[in-house]
Amino acid sequence: MKKVIMGNHAVSYGVRASEVKVISAYPITPQTQVVELLSEMCANGEIDAKFIMVESEHSAMTACVGASAAGARTFTATSAQGLLLMHEILHWAVGARLPIVLANINRAVGPPWSIWTDQNDSLSQRDVGWLQIYCESNQETQDTIIQSFKIAEKIKLPVMIVLDAFFLSHTFEIVDILEAEQVRAFLPPYVADKQVDVTESHSFGNLASPDSYMELRYMIQKAMEDSREVIREVDEEFGKHFGRSYGLVKPYRCEDAETILVTSGTVASTTRAVIDEMRDEGIKIGALKIRVFRPFPFEEVFDVLSKAKKVAVIDRNISFGHHGIFFQEVKSALYGRTDIPIAGYIAGLGGRDVTPTVIREIADKAISDKKPEREINWIGVKE
Amino acid sequence: MIEIRTHGRGGQGSVIASEILAEAFFREGKFVQAFPAFGVERRGAPVVAFTRIADGEIRERCQIYEPDHLIVLDPILIDTVNITVGLKKNGWIIINTNRPMEDSELLKDYRVAMVDANAIAIKYGLGSRATPIVNTAIIGAFAGATGLVSLEAVVKAVEEFVPMKKKDNVKATEEAFKSVEIIEKK
Numbered sequence: 001m002k003k004v005i006m007g008n009h010a011v012s013y014g015v016r017a018s019e020v021k022v023i024s025a026y027p028i029t030p031q032t033q034v035v036e037l038l039s040e041m042c043a044n045g046e047i048d049a050k051f052i053m054v055e056s057e058h059s060a061m062t063a064c065v066g067a068s069a070a071g072a073r074t075f076t077a078t079s080a081q082g083l084l085l086m087h088e089i090l091h092w093a094v095g096a097r098l099p100i101v102l103a104n105i106n107r108a109v110g111p112p113w114s115i116w117t118d119q120n121d122s123l124s125q126r127d128v129g130w131l132q133i134y135c136e137s138n139q140e141t142q143d144t145i146i147q148s149f150k151i152a153e154k155i156k157l158p159v160m161i162v163l164d165a166f167f168l169s170h171t172f173e174i175v176d177i178l179e180a181e182q183v184r185a186f187l188p189p190y191v192a193d194k195q196v197d198v199t200e201s202h203s204f205g206n207l208a209s210p211d212s213y214m215e216l217r218y219m220i221q222k223a224m225e226d227s228r229e230v231i232r233e234v235d236e237e238f239g240k241h242f243g244r245s246y247g248l249v250k251p252y253r254c255e256d257a258e259t260i261l262v263t264s265g266t267v268a269s270t271t272r273a274v275i276d277e278m279r280d281e282g283i284k285i286g287a288l289k290i291r292v293f294r295p296f297p298f299e300e301v302f303d304v305l306s307k308a309k310k311v312a313v314i315d316r317n318i319s320f321g322h323h324g325i326f327f328q329e330v331k332s333a334l335y336g337r338t339d340i341p342i343a344g345y346i347a348g349l350g351g352r353d354v355t356p357t358v359i360r361e362i363a364d365k366a367i368s369d370k371k372p373e374r375e376i377n378w379i380g381v382k383e
Numbered sequence: 384m385i386e387i388r389t390h391g392r393g394g395q396g397s398v399i400a401s402e403i404l405a406e407a408f409f410r411e412g413k414f415v416q417a418f419p420a421f422g423v424e425r426r427g428a429p430v431v432a433f434t435r436i437a438d439g440e441i442r443e444r445c446q447i448y449e450p451d452h453l454i455v456l457d458p459i460l461i462d463t464v465n466i467t468v469g470l471k472k473n474g475w476i477i478i479n480t481n482r483p484m485e486d487s488e489l490l491k492d493y494r495v496a497m498v499d500a501n502a503i504a505i506k507y508g509l510g511s512r513a514t515p516i517v518n519t520a521i522i523g524a525f526a527g528a529t530g531l532v533s534l535e536a537v538v539k540a541v542e543e544f545v546p547m548k549k550k551d552n553v554k555a556t557e558e559a560f561k562s563v564e565i566i567e568k569k
């Protein structure tokens with residue numbers, strides 16, 4: 001049924017449709033309405049799940065690890081500082097190969113305190129081994145939650161779905177809400193092949209000597225590599241069931257584009273409006289949205305960008321002392337295979353608005369610069 | 384695309400007003416988007432919320448800087464905040480007030496309509512006498528003055544989005560729809 005709902009609730013409805021068995025969360029800031037609605041759904045019986053309220057995000061993820069190891073489909077949500085507090089246990093979930101799904105609302109990290117959006121919280125968890133998928137609409141958010149459980153359970157790795165604070169989390173728009181009955185054929189109940197069980201003993205998270213640790217790490221990397229195909233298959237199957245698919249990346253008017261803007265999150269959506277405006281002026285420009293960030297879609301990114309003459313990456317994040325993080329990743333996807341100039345633009349940190357005017361400024365700069373003079377361009381920074 | 388900016392104060396229901404408006408247009412088959420200007424909400428502080436309405440997918444995901452129309456829940460904001468910044472010429476301004484508007488400077492460039500939403504909200508027991516919740520009345524007035532959306536759709540949206548006193552809110556919406564007054568230039 002189509003309803004006008006906020007992004008946070010799109011997450012909650014996706015979780016409801018996925019018939020999770022355990023939700024654990026810290027209930028206070030930086031928490032959002034995601035778990036507020038989920039706790040109501042658990043209380044009124046809409047979801048047949050155990051809701052475990054805990055005193056910190058570290059404990060929330062720990063409870064998810066325990067529940068997932070016991071064979072339950074498990075979910076949590078957090079944001080900014082909350083995600084950072086989970087860091088240690090994010091590693092645990094990966095090492096134990098647990099298919100937990102987490103929704104992170106992208107909020108800037110303090111101090112100075114901010115409740116507004118940027119991507120440094122989730123991107124600072126880049127190397128823990130969670131899959132990361134960035135959404136641009138409330139519909140995509142709900143659908144990606146449902147897809148994520150299927151992906152996670154197939155590859156035995158946890159999945160983080162990421163959405164911009166406010167520009168998605170608090171924005172109301174139309175969502176075709178899926179019910180559990182509709183979703184069950186696509187996402188059957190989770191059956192763990194190994195679980196904590198009092199009748200059959202296994203050891204979980206034991207000591208691994210140098211003789212075996214490396215093999216276990218290799219297997220995680222292998223699962224990540226293989227997950228690209230799984231994500232593709234799950235997305236296609238979702239499309240067959242519900243008529244919507246999203247891809248690992250989403251190119252827009254890139255076929256004959258001389259310049260391509262690379263974006264993620266809600267900026268990707270606004271950028272398409274700017275691309276149309278510039279196309280109407282006869283400028284050959286396109287946009288590439290990166291939806292799946294881990295595993296990084298090297299081939300898809302290369303295939304689209306290698307036909308362009310110039311690439312500009314917009315980052316709502318910064319790796320201090322290096323570059324924008326999507327910029328680094330895109331550059332590594334092109335390295336050694338092409339000499340297309342690529343420039344990075346930092347915009348919208350701490351929730352500063354990335355308007356069509358800002359995107360147009362970046363596009364014009366990217367086109368007029370003969371060769372990018374500096375690899376990092378800060379957009380709209382006041383003197 | 385129609386872009387509407389709503390100005391009010393924390394506690395008047397400005398954010399819900401932007402959502403009711405979106406829901407009403409959705410019920411008429413439009414694509415919609417509604418969201419607040421993101422801040423740390425406090426009772427009494429100026430609040431801004433936005434609504435976008437279009438015939439196709441809405442791709443802009445940023446605040447509205449050049450609205451087509453304004454909804455103003457607190458007339459004192461006219462003197463304290465530059466509410467018309469970016470407002471397109473000839474755009475509607477729907478104001479909650481009981482003071483005469485015939486001499487208003489706003490009439491030079493904009494179409495103005497007024498409604499005593501405070502009196503209507505108090506009549507139906509919405510909020511308190513000191514801080515009435517005027518969002519449902521002002522949306523009724525918006526529909527009545529502009530004709531951009533039907534009363535029927537607004538009433539259904541009110542029923543969907545208002546958490547309590549649904550019947551009283553519907554009555555307030557209907558009364559404001561009928562009593563909204565379009566100000567003529569002198």
